[in-house]
Amino acid sequence: MEKPNPPSSTTCNLDEAPDAWRGYLSPAELAAELDKLLPRIRDEALHAKLKSIRDSLPDVKKAG
Numbered sequence: 621m622e623k624p625n626p627p628s629s630t631t632c633n634l635d636e637a638p639d640a641w642r643g644y645l646s647p648a649e650l651a652a653e654l655d656k657l658l659p660r661i662r663d664e665a666l667h668a669k670l671k672s673i674r675d676s677l678p679d680v681k682k683a684g
Contacts, residue, residue: 651677 639646645653654674661667
């Protein structure tokens, strides 16, 4: 009986990977995306909710 092919890579410990590697945005990256998106949102309730989320994130604007 033939042995099955071994996996091409070792098991990944995804829970140990950095967020960016997993495809998640950092708080600063999320804030930057919301800054681009918020001016285009017309629904007042959605805008208010996303603005409150944005206000809770760190400021990404650099001084200078």
